[in-house]
Amino acid sequence: MIGFSGVQLVSAALLGLLLFPTQVFGFYYYSNGGERRCFQKELTKGTYIQGKYRVSVFDTALNTYQDVSPQDFGLTVDIEEIFDDNQRVVHQKGSPMGDFTFVALESGEHRICLQPQATGWLSKTKTKVELEFEVGSDAKLDSKRKKTMESLQDKVNMLSSKVMQIKLEQQLMRDREAQFRDLSENVNSRAMWWAVIQIIVLATTCVWQMKHLGSFFVKQKVL
Template identity: 30%
Template sequence: MRHTGSGPNATHARQPETSGCAVAVGAVCDKMAATQWLRWLVLLRCGAALCAGLYFHIGETEKKCFIEEIPDETMVIGNYKTLMYDKQREDYLPSPQGLGMFVEVKDPEEKVVLSRQYASEGRFTFTSHIPGEHQICLHSNSTKLSLFASGMLRVHLDIQVGEHANDYEQIAAKDKLSELQLRVRQLIEQAEQIQKEQNYQRYREERFRGTSESTNQRVLWWSIVQTLILILTGIWQMRHLKSFFEAKKLV
């Protein structure tokens, strides 16, 4: 009688396959674990970059401008902090007293909404009255401070628009609101902000439609003008050739 799959020989023959599978599975698991760790590292790095916020460098007489699309009747708050470069320490340190930032804001019609000089650290606030692209410009009063001459200044800037600009903890403490009342107020302001955004998008759509219709009309009129020019040129050429042939007595 034959016994397949039993006996010491069969057992020893299967052992290498089992160990090979275990090694392969272990390698796959290690690779998956390494990939997972790599993803976590990337997420942590991105989170650290987001926590660092936006900053930029400006020179002594340099001006930096940012364009922000803002609906009408929307409050905007900008928080900033300036750091001066120290050549001895080769690092950015808090700015000294006397160094300030000049902030200027213009609406889409180039009208000045805000023009004021602030300290080296603080916030500026304004409310938009016209929907569209608002220009926010910052530059330092470096001409009044000789320490900043030919140096670089790092400016950390955080711009908050609409309901994101509200400090709800301060509002709750001031108006003595409960958690439920505060949440309801947040939802109401979020709904109002969404409505403003919708109105602004509708305004942009109407403006884009007007621009498209105007462009189409101009293209149509230009095509008509080109056609008339070609017709008049053809008539002139025919009359010129006819007079030429008549002068040469070919006709």
């Protein structure tokens, strides 16, 4: 069996970081109420951090941690530049489950702080905060943004295609309605003229009959 010394393990870890410039690591911690917890990390200029978090509260009835609604609970994320007199560069308030992204503008020590926010009885309950960090270069972030933009562009193109299809269907319906309207107006016009012709014929017949009867009565010396 081949064993590995501590130096070999460190060398393997460094080699892994060189091969995979983007690091992803996650952990969780417990806190009481709105306790503020901070983590320090040395970052170089252009390094980005993308963090995902999830906060759950302890349910004494079930004796386990449960998710909570955004109306009752939230989380505040602060990122400060320790090297620049603790200058705050990020201040974000979000729901119990969310993410945040930060790009280091200058090289130096940074402090990442998370603080659960709640009101009422939840402000004193035990909480569990799960964190997952992805640390990489600014180019990696630009690549992700590009992929996101391409995905959004594909969705926009798909929606535009659907809108165009709907417009074509609406135009087809309008054309059919116009044809039906023209046909109905033509039929109504013919029916009206047919009724007028019938009335004229009937009136002419009545006048002719009245004249004929009048002349007949005159000849018979009835009138």
